[in-house]
C-alpha cells in the first residue's frame with residue numbers, strides 16, 4: 250500500500266450529522282404528499298433523484314431562510330469530527346465529503362470546520378421559482394444507471410489508483426461501498442457490509458473512524474504491506 254494515496258469518501262447525513270437533515274426538514278415543513286414520495290423512494294419505485302426533486306418541489310421558495318435556519322440550527326455533529334479532520338490533515342489523507350444533501354444546508358453546517366469547498370460534493374438548489382428546485386451538478390456518469398442525483402461512485406471513479414475508503418450509513422452509500430477498497434460503516438450500511446462480506450470496520454463516533462484508519466494504516470517508510 251505504500252505510496253498509494255488514501256482517499257476518504259465521507260457521507261454527510263447520518264454520518265457527519267447524527268440524523269438525516271432532508272427527512273428532518275420535510276417532517277418539519279410537512280408539505281402535502283411528501284410521505285408518499287418518500288415511501289416510493291424507499292421501496293425503490295422511483296429514483297433518489299426523482300424523489301428528492303419532487304419532495305422539494307412541494308415547498309415554496311419563500312421558505313428559504315426558515316428552512317436553512319431550521320436545518321442548520323438543529324444539526325448535530327457526530328462526536329470526534331473535528332479530531333478526525335485534524336487527523337486527516339496531519340496524516341496527509343485526502344477527505345472528500347460526498348453528500349446526497351443540498352447545498353443550502355450542507356455548506357453552512359460544515360462552514361465552521363474549514364473544509365475546502367472543492368472537497369464538498371452535494372446537490373444544488375434554486376429558489377428563484379415559486380417552489381424549490383433541486384439541481385444536480387454531480388449526476389451519474391455513463392458507468393452508473395442508478396439515477397442517484399449526487400452520484401458517489403462517479404466521484405470515486407476519478408481516483409482509480411487511490412486506496413478508496415467509504416464512510417457511511419445508508420442505502421445511498423452501498424454502491425460506493427461495493428466499489429471501495431474497504432468501508433467504515435454504521436447502521437443499514439453496516440448490516441449490508443456484513444451480509445455481502447465487504448471488507449469493513451464499524452463505527453459510531455469519528456474516534457472509531459480514526460482508530461479504523463490507524464488499524465488499516467499503510468506501512469510507513471518503505472516496505473509494502
Ligand SMILES: [Mg+2]
Nearest residue numbers: 260262263419
Ligand atoms: Mg447518510
Ligand SMILES: [Zn+2]
Nearest residue numbers: 389393397400
Ligand atoms: Zn449514480
